Amino acid sequence: MASGTVTSSEYISHHLTNLTFGNHPENGWSFAHGAQxxxxxxxxxINVDTMLWSIGLGVLFLWFFRKVATSVTSGVPGGAQNFVETIIEFVDDNVKSIFHHKSPVIAPLALTIFVWIFLMNLMDLVPIDWLPFVFAEMGVEYMKIVPTTDVNATGGIALSVFALILYYSIKQKGVSGFLKELSFQPLPKIFAPFNLFLELVGLLAKPVSLALRLFGNMYAGEMIFILIALLPFWAQWVLSVPWAIFHILIITLQAFIFMVLTIVYLAMAHDDH
Known part of the structure; x- marks a missing residue:
């Protein structure tokens, strides 16, 4: 920006464009060189940067938690063990307060969702130009480092949760029981078509709301960081530090909400109406 080589709109467009690989009509399979x-x-x-950072952060999460688990001690625990145990107890307390069934899947799933989404959200606190500049020096034109600002990532996680909702609903109640639950409430059986319409809308709204809530909050936060980066240098420090501190609450809250709603939806799938 200081060199005057790009306009504000070009700068914003660049930071909101993923490193995309796909079948371009003219060039065949290639990386994109522009938003259009x-x-x-x-x-x-495929948004390559979304895949790179989301999978990389997932591997980091698994590696760190496994490393702590294999070195756990019953004596005086170290800082890493204390940290991991605190997170596990926090997630376990939430699962026990919401999910009143026995399942070996729900607690590990909730832990994975919370920590993984938190790590992806945490990338939003990295200064907006640092890593894109590093990759630009290596010849990579675009690099979005916050996977949850890509609706494909949040949508993929939400659809995975939705698939589990359908699986456990059918497993616990059977196909007929699940269809009865959709058709015979909240109105009497004579209104079954209307009930089915209402319940299907509510069912399909679950993954949509999960995906768009997380994406919308993180995308808006990223946009504010980009707009702050367009200001004079002194104004950037005045505004970016308070916003980053406030954003710590946002990234944690969004991971927590996604986890809690996942537990709630899976508890509903296990419950008989």
Missing amino acids: EAAEMGFWA
Whole structure:
């Protein structure tokens, strides 16, 4: 920006464009070199930066928790063990207060969702130009480092939770029991078609709300950081530090809400109405 080589709109567009690989109509399979070209690559295009950072942070989470688990001690625990145990107890307390059934899946799933989404959200606190600049020096034109600002990532997690909702609903109640639950409430059986319509809308709203709530909050936070970066240097420090401190609450809260709603939805799938 200091060199005057790009406009404000170009700067914003650049930071909101993913490193995309897909089938471009003219060039075949290739990386996109612009926002318009990325949009033309079609449904099966892959946002490489989203995949890179989300999978990398997931591996980091698994490695760190496994490392602590394999070195756990019954004596005076170290800082890492205290940290991991605090997170596990926090998640376990939430699961026990909401999910009143026996399942070996729900607590590990809730832990994974909370920590993984928190780590992806945490990337929003990295100064907006640092890592994109490093990758630009290596010849990579685009690099979005916050996976949860990509609706494909949040949508993928939400659809995975939705698949588990359907699986446990059918497993616990059977196909007929699940269909009865959708058709015979809240109105009497004579209104079954209307009930089915209402319940299907409510059912499909679950993954949509999960995905868009997380995406919308993180995208808005990222946009504010980008706008702050366009200001004079002294104004950036005045505004970015308070916003970053406040954003710590946002990134934690969004991970927590996603986890709690996942537990609630899976508890509902196990319950008989």
